[in-house]
Amino acid sequence: MSGISVHTCLLFFSFFLLSAFFIVLATDQPVDYPEMSIENDQIKLHLYLPDAEKGFYRGTRFDWSGMISRVDYQDHTFFGEWLTPHNPTNHDDVVGPCEEFGMQVPLGYPEAQVGETFIKIGIGHIEKVQEEEYGFWKAYHLVKPAQWTITHGDDWIEFQQELKDQRGWGYFYTKKIQIQTGEPAFAIEHRLKNIGSKTIETNFYNHNFVMIDKATIGKSYQMRFTFPARARRGLDQIAVIKDGVMIFEKNIEEKPLFSEIDGLKGTPEDGHIIIENLKTGGGLKIEGDKAPVKINFYVAKTAICPEPFLEMHLPPDSSFEWNLKYSFFEVSQ
Secondary structure, three states: OOOOHHHHHHHHHHHHHHHHHHHHHHHOOOOOOOOEEEEOOEEEEEEEOOOOOOOOOOOOOOOOEEEEEEEEEEOOOOOOOOOOOOOOOOOOEEEEOEEEOOOOEEEEEOOOOOOOOEEEOOOEEEOOOOOHHHHOOOOEEEEOOOEEEEEEEEOOOEEEEEEHHHHHHOEEEEEEEEEEEOOOOEEEEEEEEOOOOOOEEEEEOOOOOOOOOOOOOOOOEEEEEOOEEOOOOOOOOOOOEEOOOOEEEOOOOOOOOOEEEEEEOOOOOHEEEEEEEOOOOEEEEEEOOOOOOEEEEEEOEEEEEEEEEEEEOOOOOEEEEEEEEEEEEEEOO
16 A cells, blocks of 8 residues: 555554444443432332433423423333434434424514524524424524523422513423322423513423333224314324224334324313223323313324324413323223
8 A cells, every 4th residue: 555554554444443342332321311200109200301411302392391201100111212212402302291382483483583593482592594484393503591490309390491582572481290199190280471571372282202111002002082083184094093092903113193183172171181001001191171272193103192282372471371180090901
């Protein structure tokens, strides 16, 4: 080889292999994301804590607070990582009951100029780029994450966040996760107050990335609604909805399912949804105290996701409160 000896080439090659080995070794090591747990004598919740530098989720789509990585109930586990390997900044690399505000239009997005910032509730100030419209799945630059105040006890944890900008947008947001006394259940209590000078018009939903006992989504699962649910789109002969029950005739492979659900009656009970793993016997009931304006569902190989949406209209100095309850049970055989 011209100018380089065989011995030198071998040294370079050996160094390259050794470097590659240590890179692989490093990426295989577990990451210590900030976390904690709360519990009572029936269930235990494992949560990831919001952290701008080390947090499990640092994307620009979902509210960073209250990410429940796993619930332990009797011999069952609920939730878990549905995407691997994990990328903390990817828009949907999340776990458990994950929530989003302003899915279509975040606060201040229409009026912000390219290079200026808009607001995602539960995240912070995000830079607007040149584009035809906002896309929740896109990787935006988080200019300044909003700060969190976190307090907790043995069976509860509360997150608070206050944020304002120079154009009159502002909010004070509280989320409290409270295990219910004497029950295998927890509640997520929310309060959003408008502390700015502009009216907040936004929507909210919980994506509910549900996995029961780490089982692939398919024939062992069913999802039950309290109203005569109908899928607006075809279910690709993988699932059917009959008498308000979604039944899977095949296991989900690589292609996910998505549809809007029709048939809502306009009551809070529309958002009461039961998901069961008939094979392992683990069951989960989700209940909301406000009437959803719509329900979507998304089903992937590793998560079944009912998504009840709320809409909020908050003039300055007004607030909105809403609660979700998650109850765990054994499926009757």
